[in-house]
Amino acid sequence: MVAEDGFRDVFYSAQDGLKLHARVYGEGNPGLPVVCLPGLTRNARDFHALAKKLSTHETEGRKVIAFDYRGRGLSDYDRDWRRYDVAVEAADIISGLVALGVEHAAFIGTSRGGLIIMTLAGSRPTLIKAVVLNDIGPVVEGDGLAQIRAYLQRSPKPATLDEAIKIQKTVHGEAFPALNEDDWERFTAALYKEEQGRLRTDFDPNLLKPLKAINLNRPLPALWPLFDGLAATPLLTVRGENSRLLSSRTLEEMATRHPTMQQIVVPGQGHAPLLETGSLPREISAFIRRAEKSLQTREERRHSSASVP
Structure with a gap:
């Protein structure tokens, strides 16, 4: 059943039996589905505003699936913090898409x-038929990751949403001067849940253990071979103008390696830009539409050449 706010909650089992959660918007809409994958400690609620816009478009409404990784949102926490791992979480997404009957999609990460x-x-x-990378690339800047780790380790515990918003503004306000009051409230509310009359961050605190284990005194391993796997895939990369995690230097190298990559630098935002703000929903929708039409054209040509005697 679809809730009044436009999505259906779906629960499915990971390969190890953990119960995981996703939101499904625009179920039954035609066209290429969109899969939304949040940041480290974030959850499916980050994509609510964008998902509603993509799923309710007058002529091109799409099915949109936003996932909660294990240990976040409505997904179960893992007893073994070592399984809070990108490879494990990728396998979880595959399990979710199989459960939902999705064979291919555009991905926003x-x-x-x-x-x-x-x-x-x-x-x-x-x-993967099209990709939007939001403030991430194959080189993760160590100072940006150090900043995230330091914040999470000493993160205050606000009593109210208003207090939480003030904290977020204090910590991130310099990097995000473009956000208005509604943006700050939406961004902050998605990070917390209410338990026994108090706010709690909506993720397993054990998520910090893998982060603590990273030696930031050494350069982080570059993931160029993985990025090169997207060479034939339509790609849009979004970078916050004030990002400390994705450098302009890395963005330039990404464009060199993927010459058809489109890119957007979002003024007045840092890591990571809010994808529902400004013109981003329209530009993301247009990018997915172009990618879908290109795929359809290639498929038509393939069928046409196969039918020639």
Whole structure:
């Protein structure tokens, strides 16, 4: 049953039996579905505004699926924090798409979600028909990751949403001068849940253990071979103007390796841009539409050449 706010909650089992959650918008809509993958400690609610816009378009409404990884949102927490791992989470997404009967889709990945997409491109390339990478690339800047880790380790515990919004503004306000009050409230509310009258971050605290284990005194391994797996896939990369995780230098190298890659630099936002703001929904929708038409044209040519005696 679809709720009043436009989505249906779906629960499915991972390969190890963990119960995982996804939101499905626009069920029954034709066309190429869209799969939305959030950042490290984020969840499906991050994509609510964008998913509603993509799924309710007057002429091109699409099915949109937004996932909660294990340990986030409405998905079960894993007893073994070592399984909070990109490869495991990629396998979880495959299980979810199988359960939903989705054979291929356009993928939108914010931060960690983009790493999962690149992993999927290596293991299930036919699954991915178009990609939007939101402020992530094959080189993750160590100082940006250090900033994220430091914030999460000392993250305050607000009592109210208003207090939480003030904290987020204090921490991220310099990197996100473009956000308005509604943006801050929407961004912050998606990070928390209410338990026993208090706010709690909506993720397993054990998620920080793999992050703590990373030695930031050494350069992080570059993932260019995984990125190169997207060479034949329509690609749009979004970078926050003030991002410290995806550098302009890496973005330039990505464009060199993927000459047809489209790119958007979002003014007044850092890591990671809110994809429902400004013209981004329209540009993302147009990109997916172009990718879909290109796929249809190639398929028609393939059938035409196969039918020639």
